[in-house]
Amino acid sequence: MRIRIFDDPDRLAEAAAQEIETWVSLTAPHATIGLAGGRTPLATYRRLRRTGLPWNQVHGWMTDERFVPATDPASNTGMVAEALFDHVPATLHRIPWIEDPMAAAAAYEQQLHGVLEESPTGLKPSLVLLGVGEDGHTASLFPGTDALDVTDRDYLAHWVPQQEAWRLTATLPLLMRARRTMFLVSGARKAQIVADVLEGDSDHPAAIVSRGSKDAVWLLDREAARLLPV
Structure with a gap:
């Protein structure tokens, strides 16, 4: 595991874009990127528009999504498209909008x-x-939910009581099979959970x-790193 710390969110986003550019150049001609929602990834996506990546060889997919159409302002897919994929000739593999969330997740896994x-x-x-939520969730894998126990699927839909909403998400086994996993975290409100996750024996997702x-x-x-030992 590597930890890199930057003075501010702008420098973090710039470094993340550079890391992604390097990784894609190594994995082309069929580079795949699992995409996250959230403020910190958003800044990274906007910077990626300025890179010279071979975009026609890049395939993006959603690590998680709210159960809303891509046109909804709360949609991660809509945010990713607006920030990056509407501006470059890459392929964004979207979750199909099906009114049954479980059917949508099954179709996306396929x-x-x-x-x-x-x-x-x-x-x-x-x-x-x-990203990482203040409660330790990542993607749409929330603490205490049955989704954490799923081992026979790569993508699922589940009701999240904390959010009072359906979420679609990659499962733990799929995320942990990735060749590289990049966590992007900023802000003082994330400092405690970052310390818990990186310094303790935490069971947070x-x-x-x-x-x-x-x-x-x-x-x-x-x-975000202020509670970590120097």
């Missing part, structure tokens, strides 16, 4: 079989971008993914 690398242990993402990842990289701004 779609991912044509996008991600197949391996004897299951689908293997290349690069996955993730973000900690489970980080420990289980083959190559986890944490990009933090100084506020």
